Amino acid sequence: MHAVKKTKVTSPNVSLGDTGGSLILLGGVGGLVLIAASFALSFFMANGITSFLHVYLVNFLFFISISLGALFIVLVQHLTKAGWSVAVRRIAEIMAGTIPYLALLFVPILLSVIAPSVYGAPEYLLYLWANTTYATEVLSPDKVAYYLNPTHFAVRAVVYFTVWIVLARYYLNRSRIQDENGDHNLTSRMQFWSAPSVLLFAITVIFASFDWSMSLAPIWFSTIWPVYFFAGGMLGAFCTIILILLMLQKRGILTEDVTEDHYHDLSKFTFGFIFFWSYIAFSQFLLIWYANIPEETIWYRPRLDGGWRWASLVLLCGHTLIPFLLMMPRTLRRNKNYLWYAVIALLAMHWYDHFWIVMPQMFVSFQDLGALGVEGMGTPKHIFGPVEACCFLGMAMLYAAFFCWEAGDRPLIPLRDPRLVDSLNHKVH
Amino acid sequence: MTPSHNHNSNAQTPTGPTSRLVGILAEFSSPDKLVHACEQARHAGIRRMDAYSPFPVHGIDPAIGIRRTRLPFLVLAVGLSGLFLAVGLQYTVNATDSIGPFPGYPFLISGKPLFSLPANIPVTFEVIVLSSAFAALFGSLALNGLPRFANPLHRIPRFKKATNNGFFLMVEAEDPNYNPRQIRNQLEQWGADALEEVHLDLTDHKLPAFVKMLFILMLALCTLPPALIYRARGDSHSLPRLHFNPDMDWQYKSQAQQVAPNIGASEDKPEWLFADQRAMRGEVAGTVIRGRLKDDAAYFTGVASGAEGHAELAEIQQYVSTSVNQDAATAPPEPNWLATFPARFAVTPETIARGKQRFDIYCAVCHGTTGSGDGMVNQRAMALNALQRANWTSAKSLHDHTVVDQPVGRLFDTITNGRGTMGPYKSQISVEDRWAIVLYIKALQDAMTDAVAQDDDGNWVPVRTTAPAPTAPAPTDTEPSAPESPAAAGGDASTPTGATVDQAVPAVANQSSAAGGEAADTASENSGRTN
Known part of the structure; x- marks a missing residue:
């Protein structure tokens, strides 16, 4: 009441400045080198390009889910006319703005589907349904003809990326134009379009999750899968926003305008999505486990048998039980030093979630193809570690480069948003 | 808001045998003044006080010096008890023949293990949520000393403004630093527009008659279920049982070996749903029942x-x-x-x-x-x-x-x-x-x-x-x-x-x-x- 109300941005630095340029160079070159190293290592320590593409898909899904989460966060802030989040919204807008660059990273995955039918590449690269023997002998002809075939897969991917890029660029560009002219009508228009945008987002993400991660097991299905994918992505997006803010503030950017109250609310959402993810993941598991229908349980079978059983327990403890307790206390949510560790651990778990989805399926696919008599299949010789590490670090550096490139030397906070004052004076009581 | 514990303190303020001084109520004209006065009072060493305003005033909690509530720990404790209660109950009932005097009922459902955590988690989760919600609700009521039948503040006409445009600070007489002579001057210094002493009427402390009646009625009603159960013990009935859920008891479906439903207009001219008059249908052409595919003669x-x-x-x-x-x-x-x-x-x-x-x-x-x-x-x-x-x-x-x-x-x-x-x-x-x-x-x-x-x-x-x-x-x-x-x-x-x-x-x-x-x-x- 008696505190002076902040009316405008007071941080000394609100943009990346010179640090951005060096990060773009380092991240871009280093990222490409590391991904190339991962590719090369895969021929010595794993099953060559097949292993590499699976690891690559894990990392691609990790980053695209985070950027999609960020896009949804932007849409929802406009949909709900949120005031508190304005100071941190630009970070999410820029993260969503990296989707065009992530579309480039999708090209290898697209090629893995198209290449076999065009160039006669190796039998099994990434998606089992792209293998002709499997498609003709196991999948029903309808399924191959209408959904899981390379052409339709490619067409759908183009549609998804088009929708996301249009949405991301629309919201980022309008917000930046507002930085220049302070036009309040821009906010009204963004609010107006947010509702149809959310619908478009939902439809595209549903089918993208089916296409990119559920179709790894072509005859398996789970109708809750998109929600599962989305829940993990939202968790990742909130963690990444916190992490980027912490990094920026450490470098002296946005030091005054993003307060621990913003961190508190972002952490609340993080906590919420920890539990939302767990709820969805457990619901999916419980229904399949209880109904006990072979065509559904087949997906959990490799993940609950042998060594992967422990891997699944790591997910249960690391993605649900421990973070649930450790993100609950208010004091911890407001503690920046603590949040560094918390969000990095949660992001690691989100990465591990995709790893747990994708990698066991490779072993299953090898066995399935071996059973069908495809030559050279049977038991893969994948060694976990260096291939994964190089690929993740490489793509993380590329993502950082994309972020810096998109951020440029422009403001990292919507300078003239009509609700900025609400956000600057935001207090969590 | 902090509860006012105003019992066992008759000796401190001898204001007469018929009433007891509870504290002093100060009215302020704005929320800012109220927050300011609260801070001043806290600096003066007063701890037992409470503020009343028509809307939540930001910053009033630290100004009054309200401590963090213990409620979360209460909820956590009850929630954990719910966890053990739910898991223990399911273990005792489902997975044991008996524990002590409690009979178990091991019952195999769909080939699942008798004690199977995935199946137990939904029940456990619901019990935790329910017990935690009860702990939060009843715990907050208990910590606030609620429900109370009466509060002496409600006897003061001025206090009605607390729901409209009045901002009040009540300093309790129980506070060790409460000085009846000084407090009026202090409050006026801190910006109070009006002061009024609050007394608890000691002559009228009987329960209202309707509360008594309600209580007796509830007690009487509570005896009904056990009485009915006692009466029904070992009883036999010739009447059909009551159907509370007719939709469930008479479902619109055909069962094995039944005649197909008559979809005609009348009983005399039946028009069967299926021409062969049977409700049971054979396999759909071109399909095979799961597990019955005999593809290898x-x-x-x-x-x-x-x-x-x-x-x-x-x-x-x-x-x-x-x-x-x-x-x-x-x-x-x-x-x-x-x-x-x-x-x-x-x-x-x-x-x-x-x-x-x-x-x-x-x-x-x-x-x-x-x-x-x-x-x-x-x-x-x-x-x-x-x-x-x-x-x-x-x-x-x-x-x-x-x-x-x-x-x-x-x-x-x-x-x-x-x-x-x-x-x-x-x-x-x-x-x-x-x-x-x-x-x-x-x-x-x-x-x-x-x-x-x-x-x-x-x-x-x-x-x-x-x-x-x-x-x-x-x-x-x-x-x-x-x-x-x-x-x-x-x-x-x-x-x-x-x-x-x-x-x-x-x-x-x-x-x-x-x-x-x-x-x-x-x-x-x-x-x-x-x-």
């Missing part, structure tokens, strides 16, 4: 592929011929029985062991553990036969050459569909296990191949003398008068059987062992031994 019927139709026919005829007397001339031709094990069945030591285990369960009771037809049931029945107290067809020795010579497909079919008085076992034994039993029977027979037995003259002769290895499938049309039925067997079966065995034609040997009747069995057994 040899494996599922024991008939060499290309002759599946015969197996179907043989199966049906088998039932007919065991139930009605059937002319031997119309008996179906013998199918093209499989002579070797089907490709889908692996002949390994493991499957032999499996076959032995299944054989000992299903077959040995009659046929004996060595397959000699001396199972315990058979021994007992034969003893009863001797006393004229039973009419039992002796179980066949599997080392009889009529059985030894049978192709494996035929043995499989016998287990599947039964022969003569032996019943079908297809519903008890899985296909894989039936083949395993056949394999074990073959192993038993091989083990007995070189066995010898005494013939009627007392000479030791090998048990199996004439039949070659069962590789050649039976030509089905050489012996049309195979004694398939009891009628044929009972009359003249012994003659052709004996004759054909003498001629050592394996096909006929096969057919004779298919005889359904007692006489035929006996005859072939006898002929087998005497040869």
Whole structure:
């Protein structure tokens, strides 16, 4: 009441400045080198390009889910006319703005589907349904003809990326134009379009999750899968926003305008999505486990048998039980030093979630193809570690480069948003 | 808001026997002044006070010095208790016979383990949520000293503004730093517009009459359920039970063996939902029930592929011929029985062991553990036969050459569909296990191949003398008068059987062992031994 109300941005630095340029160079070159190293290592320590593409898909899904989460966060802030989040919204807008660059990273995955039918590449690269023997002998002809075939897969991917890029660029560009002219009508228009945008987002993400991660097991299905994918992505997006803010503030950017109250609310959402993810993941598991229908349980079978059983327990403890307790206390949510560790651990778990989805399926696919008599299949010789590490670090550096490139030397906070004052004076009581 | 604990302090403020000073109420004109006054009061060392405003005032909590509530820990403790209660309850009820005086009810549901955490998590989760919510609600009421029947502040007319435009600070007389002389000046210094002492009326502390009545009424109602239960104990009723959920009790659905629903306008002119008037429907054309796909005729019927139709026919005829007397001339031709094990069945030591285990369960009771037809049931029945107290067809020795010579497909079919008085076992034994039993029977027979037995003259002769290895499938049309039925067997079966065995034609040997009747069995057994 008696505190002076902040009316405008007071941080000394609100943009990346010179640090951005060096990060773009380092991240871009280093990222490409590391991904190339991962590719090369895969021929010595794993099953060559097949292993590499699976690891690559894990990392691609990790980053695209985070950027999609960020896009949804932007849409929802406009949909709900949120005031508190304005100071941190630009970070999410820029993260969503990296989707065009992530579309480039999708090209290898697209090629893995198209290449076999065009160039006669190796039998099994990434998606089992792209293998002709499997498609003709196991999948029903309808399924191959209408959904899981390379052409339709490619067409759908183009549609998804088009929708996301249009949405991301629309919201980022309008917000930046507002930085220049302070036009309040821009906010009204963004609010107006947010509702149809959310619908478009939902439809595209549903089918993208089916296409990119559920179709790894072509005859398996789970109708809750998109929600599962989305829940993990939202968790990742909130963690990444916190992490980027912490990094920026450490470098002296946005030091005054993003307060621990913003961190508190972002952490609340993080906590919420920890539990939302767990709820969805457990619901999916419980229904399949209880109904006990072979065509559904087949997906959990490799993940609950042998060594992967422990891997699944790591997910249960690391993605649900421990973070649930450790993100609950208010004091911890407001503690920046603590949040560094918390969000990095949660992001690691989100990465591990995709790893747990994708990698066991490779072993299953090898066995399935071996059973069908495809030559050279049977038991893969994948060694976990260096291939994964190089690929993740490489793509993380590329993502950082994309972020810096998109951020440029422009403001990292919507300078003239009509609700900025609400956000600057935001207090969590 | 902090609760006002205003009991046990009569001695401190002697304001008369009829009332007691609770504190002093100060009114402020704005929320800012109220927050300021709160901070001043706290600096002056006053701890027991409370602020009242029409809306939540930001910053008032630290200004008054409200400590963090202990409620979260209460909720956590109750939530954890809910966790242990729910898991313990499910363990006690579902997974134990009894714990102490509490009876358990172990009940297998869909083959899940009795104590199975995934299934228990939803119940556990709900119990935790419910108990935590109760802890939060009732805990906050208890920590705030609620409910209270009356608050002395409500007796002050000015205080009504607290829900409209008044901002009040109440300093309690219980506070150690409460000085009746100073406090008025202090509050005025801090910006109070008006001051008023608050007294608790000690003369009128009776419960209102309606509260008493309500309480008594509730107590009376509480006795109703136990009284009704007591009355209904060991009672019997001739009236049908009450239907609280008619939708659930009379569902709009047809059940097995019911007539199809009448969708016509009246009872007189029925118009059945299905033309055949039956509610049960067959399989949809072009579909197969899960687990019933029989895509490998040899494996599922024991008939060499290309002759599946015969197996179907043989199966049906088998039932007919065991139930009605059937002319031997119309008996179906013998199918093209499989002579070797089907490709889908692996002949390994493991499957032999499996076959032995299944054989000992299903077959040995009659046929004996060595397959000699001396199972315990058979021994007992034969003893009863001797006393004229039973009419039992002796179980066949599997080392009889009529059985030894049978192709494996035929043995499989016998287990599947039964022969003569032996019943079908297809519903008890899985296909894989039936083949395993056949394999074990073959192993038993091989083990007995070189066995010898005494013939009627007392000479030791090998048990199996004439039949070659069962590789050649039976030509089905050489012996049309195979004694398939009891009628044929009972009359003249012994003659052709004996004759054909003498001629050592394996096909006929096969057919004779298919005889359904007692006489035929006996005859072939006898002929087998005497040869």
